[in-house]
Amino acid sequence: MPVIKVDGLSKVFGKNAKQALKLLEAGKTKEEILKQTGSTVGVNRASFEVEAGEIFVIMGLSGSGKSTLVRLLNRLIDPTEGHVIVDGEDLATMNKKDLLRVRRTKMSMVFQKFALFPFRSILENAEYGLEIQGMAKEERSQKARKSLEMVGLGNYIEQYPAQLSGGMQQRVGLARALANDPEVLLMDEAFSALDPLIRKEMQDELLDLQEKMKKTIIFITHDLDEALRIGDKIALMKDGSIVQVGSPEEILMNPANDYVEKFVEDVDRSKVLTAYNIMKRPETVNIEKHGPRVALERMQKEGISSIYVTDGKRNLKGYVTADDASTALRSDVTSLMAILKTDAPTVTKDTLMNAIFEISHNSPVPIPVVEDGKLLGIIVRGAVISALAGQGEVNLTHA
Amino acid sequence: MLNFMENIEKLPLSSWVSDFTGWISDSFAFLFDPIKNEFGDGLESFADMLAAVPPVIVILIVAVIAFFLSGKRFGLAAFSVVGLLLVWNQGLWEELMLSFSLVLVASLLSVIIGVPIGILMSKSKVAENIITPVLDFMQTMPAFVYLIPAVAFFSIGMVPGIFASLIFATPPTVRFTNLGIRQVSEELVEAADAFGSTGAQKLFKVELPMAKTTIMAGINQTVMLALSMVVIASMIGAPGLGREVLSALQRADVGTGFVAGLGIVILAIIIDRFTQSFSLKKGTNI
Ligand SMILES: Nc1ncnc2c1ncn2[C@@H]1O[C@H](COP(=O)(O)OP(=O)(O)OP(=O)(O)O)[C@@H](O)[C@H]1O
Ligand SMILES: [Mg+2]
Numbered sequence: 001m002p003v004i005k006v007d008g009l010s011k012v013f014g015k016n017a018k019q020a021l022k023l024l025e026a027g028k029t030k031e032e033i034l035k036q037t038g039s040t041v042g043v044n045r046a047s048f049e050v051e052a053g054e055i056f057v058i059m060g061l062s063g064s065g066k067s068t069l070v071r072l073l074n075r076l077i078d079p080t081e082g083h084v085i086v087d088g089e090d091l092a093t094m095n096k097k098d099l100l101r102v103r104r105t106k107m108s109m110v111f112q113k114f115a116l117f118p119f120r121s122i123l124e125n126a127e128y129g130l131e132i133q134g135m136a137k138e139e140r141s142q143k144a145r146k147s148l149e150m151v152g153l154g155n156y157i158e159q160y161p162a163q164l165s166g167g168m169q170q171r172v173g174l175a176r177a178l179a180n181d182p183e184v185l186l187m188d189e190a191f192s193a194l195d196p197l198i199r200k201e202m203q204d205e206l207l208d209l210q211e212k213m214k215k216t217i218i219f220i221t222h223d224l225d226e227a228l229r230i231g232d233k234i235a236l237m238k239d240g241s242i243v244q245v246g247s248p249e250e251i252l253m254n255p256a257n258d259y260v261e262k263f264v265e266d267v268d269r270s271k272v273l274t275a276y277n278i279m280k281r282p283e284t285v286n287i288e289k290h291g292p293r294v295a296l297e298r299m300q301k302e303g304i305s306s307i308y309v310t311d312g313k314r315n316l317k318g319y320v321t322a323d324d325a326s327t328a329l330r331s332d333v334t335s336l337m338a339i340l341k342t343d344a345p346t347v348t349k350d351t352l353m354n355a356i357f358e359i360s361h362n363s364p365v366p367i368p369v370v371e372d373g374k375l376l377g378i379i380v381r382g383a384v385i386s387a388l389a390g391q392g393e394v395n396l397t398h399a
Numbered sequence: 400m401l402n403f404m405e406n407i408e409k410l411p412l413s414s415w416v417s418d419f420t421g422w423i424s425d426s427f428a429f430l431f432d433p434i435k436n437e438f439g440d441g442l443e444s445f446a447d448m449l450a451a452v453p454p455v456i457v458i459l460i461v462a463v464i465a466f467f468l469s470g471k472r473f474g475l476a477a478f479s480v481v482g483l484l485l486v487w488n489q490g491l492w493e494e495l496m497l498s499f500s501l502v503l504v505a506s507l508l509s510v511i512i513g514v515p516i517g518i519l520m521s522k523s524k525v526a527e528n529i530i531t532p533v534l535d536f537m538q539t540m541p542a543f544v545y546l547i548p549a550v551a552f553f554s555i556g557m558v559p560g561i562f563a564s565l566i567f568a569t570p571p572t573v574r575f576t577n578l579g580i581r582q583v584s585e586e587l588v589e590a591a592d593a594f595g596s597t598g599a600q601k602l603f604k605v606e607l608p609m610a611k612t613t614i615m616a617g618i619n620q621t622v623m624l625a626l627s628m629v630v631i632a633s634m635i636g637a638p639g640l641g642r643e644v645l646s647a648l649q650r651a652d653v654g655t656g657f658v659a660g661l662g663i664v665i666l667a668i669i670i671d672r673f674t675q676s677f678s679l680k681k682g683t684n685i
Contacts, residue, residue: 109590
């Protein structure tokens with residue numbers, strides 16, 4: 001069951017909201033509606049579901065409605081129409097008291113400019129969410145400390161926000177959000193104000209934390225690289241509408257329309273595609289059953305110059321070349337063991353394309369993809385190049 | 400044609416105001432009289448009490464506070480000691496204490512009334528739209544004018560002085576409180592909301608602490624205006640340094656007038672520096 005279910009959610013800023021909604025339904029664009037009614041469409045009938053434990057990235061250009069959408073999720077902005085169902089409760093229609101409860105216990109938010117309270121110490125900042133629930137000093141201190149330790153700030157609790165670097169401040173923001181152990185984390189461009197190196201570090205750290213915590217995270221960004229790095233699912237927004245939802249690979253490989261395509265055009269595919277996406281089913285021989293003769297036969301049949309050798313359990317043993325196999329055949333060697341080569345560099349299914357590209361350059365044979373010693377597939381050099389060029393077959397099912 | 404004004408009768412604006420004031424004075428006598436009597440008595444005993452403390456002790460206390468408020472520097476403390484000794488030497492100590500107690504009480508009341516009004520304004524656009532022109536009016540009307548209804552309501556003495564001072568000196572506190580709260584960055588307000596703060600929690604845990612520096616600047620202005628009003632209020636019988644200036648004026652006695660005026664300046668500088676350093680001090684870790 002999804003943790004968050006958004007259904008037909010719209011937000012119109014300005015006076016003629018109802019009229020604007022009608023025009024939206026009649027298929028008018030955001031611009032036309034602005035001209036006609038003076039109202040701005042923030043979010044246009046968005047519908048999507050977010051599963052528990054998922055990092056759901058919402059991406060779009062500036063002004064596309066990302067911030068508005070995420071604020072509709074915890075109702076910092078009241079929706080004009082539609083529903084936000086969290087754990088079976090509709091936030092759009094619930095009363096104030098319930099809304100406070102949901103905000104206190106189920107959803108926390110991390111802000112672009114950190115939004116730390118400057119007059120409160122780091123510890124007091126992290127305690128804020130618990131403090132307003134009326135939790136006793138001792139208990140909330142302990143929880144806040146634990147959460148600060150989790151983000152690596154255990155030694156800074158007495159400091160004030162202004163004394164910390166940007167990256168550290170956002171860790172405090174994260175710790176503050178995690179302190180009341182919410183199910184859902186809303187992050188609006190949480191890393192956009194950080195410089196690139198720190199930003200990457202924070203992305204990794206978020207992924208590490210997520211391994212342990214398994215929160216449901218809604219992450220807003222305008223940066224496709226970031227979206228691809230951390231997203232389990234990505235939703236693309238344009239002019240307030242969600243134009244595509246899918247896994248990173250789906251978005252990248254099958255852009256729903258020109259807009260998405262343009263967005264992904266300049267993404268460096270080599271940073272996104274992994275070995276798993278481009279590997280092929282390997283031809284193999286079994287070292288326990290087969291000798292040089294079978295190996296040579298298979299190679300000739302497939303038109304290849306080398307073949308991988310495994311045991312009965314598909315554990316990779318090495319490879320033999322066609323030349324060696326025919327030499328062995330002539331000198332009556334019957335075991336593959338004698339001509340087995342083991343110098344092929346291996347990769348795992350998660351190795352990124354740019355790394356594979358390097359390796360494939362120097363390797364005389366297709367690269368074996370190995371997991372726990374077992375041969376999963378092979379990558380031929382041509383596949384690497386065509387995938388980098390944005391062509392060729394790509395395996396889109398999730399690993 | 401150009402003299403069309405001659406054909407229009409003068410609007411009885413002044414008599415309307417007089418009637419209105421008279422009506423308020425009569426109808427609310429049940430309220431004003433006890434204020435005049437009880438509050439007036441309280442004020443007087445407070446002022447007497449202050450005046451009864453030996454000057455040496457007062458000067459010492461002021462010097463110590465000044466020393467710590469100014470970050471352990473001697474400048475303000477030294478100035479306070481010299482200034483207060485001079486006033487004492489000139490035989491104006493009691494007047495100084497009277498003026499000070501008037502300023503203190505008037506300012507406290509202004510703050511107690513002004514801050515909540517400022518908060519209200521910051522929370523409601525409607526309230527802001529109504530209150531802002533009223534504040535403008537209160538501040539641009541010459542201060543003397545407030546003395547007239549003050550006398551009508553509370554006759555003469557300390558109480559009408561404080562009343563006039565309230566009207567004249569409260570606006571900066573209201574304005575700055577409103578401004579300070581509205582200036583709190585939107586993200587911080589959102590953060591407070593996103594964690595499920597109630598309106599009161601947001602106000603006391605986020606908005607007021609964030610606005611503190613600005614509010615203190617407003618209070619500083621209020622105190623200075625209260626001081627100037629307390630001097631003017633000597634015209635309706637408020638005791639203190641102002642009265643000395645006034646009587647010197649009536650006798651065309653330049654020397655005495657100057658000395659009393661100097662006393663006011665000394666009091667003003669000390670009060671100003673004190674309230675300012677409060678606002679700066681609280682602001683340091685922000
Ligand atoms: N309070 C508001 N009043 C009126 N219009 C608003 C308001 N907030 C946002 N908008 C409009 O709604 C649209 C979406 O804005 P939003 O801030 O959600 O975009 P965004 O995708 O977060 O952009 P950015 O990447 O710049 O943060 C914009 O056209 C914006 O002008
Ligand atoms: Mg935004």
